[in-house]
Amino acid sequence: MEKIGGSEPFRSYWDTYLSKGxxxxxxxxxxxxxxxxxxxxxxxxxxxANPVLPLVVFANxxxxxxxxxxxxxxxxxxLSEVGNDRKMFLFGTHLxxxxxxxxxxxxxxxxxxxxxxAEVQ
Numbered sequence: 001m002e003k004i005g006g007s008e009p010f011r012s013y014w015d016t017y018l019s020k021g022x023x024x025x026x027x028x029x030x031x032x033x034x035x036x037x038x039x040x041x042x043x044x045x046x047x048x049a050n051p052v053l054p055l056v057v058f059a060n061x062x063x064x065x066x067x068x069x070x071x072x073x074x075x076x077x078x079l080s081e082v083g084n085d086r087k088m089f090l091f092g093t094h095l096x097x098x099x100x101x102x103x104x105x106x107x108x109x110x111x112x113x114x115x116x117x118a119e120v121q
Contacts, residue, residue: 022120023054023113028077030059030067030092036076043077047086054087054116056109063094087116 024046028039047055059073068076070092082088091109 021050021053022117023056024050025056025058025113027058027060028073029061030073031061031064033066033068036068036073040077044081047082051083052085054120055082055089056113056116057088057090058093058109059090060093062092 026039026043026046028043029035043057047053057073057077057079059068059070061067062070070090073092074080074090079088079090089109089112091105093105093109
């Protein structure tokens with residue numbers, strides 16, 4: 001599995017990796033309200049390049065009081081516009097305080113990602 005960061009210097013590599021990908025995993029900071037419009041723009045740029053690539057969105061930092069709820073993230077990223085031909089999943093995530101345990105949501109997401117990858121290979 002290849003992963004590539006979302007910061008500006010890495011965006012020029014997106015097309016190279018996206019064309020070889022089995023699915024797209026997009027992580028957004030649920031508590032960073034100011035950057036959600038930029039995240040939406042980047043996400044739609046990525047999914048526009050491949051209209052059937054399965055999409056898994058992680059709305060991270062759900063444990064913070066300032067985090068948008070999942071429904072707010074769905075709206076802020078305009079996920080209703082991703083198309084009917086694409087498998088799309090949205091998970092609320094956060095790390096545990098000491099990082100020693102994996103929340104059940106992350107285990108569910110891991111299982112889903114493995115299943116999606118197996119289906120497209």
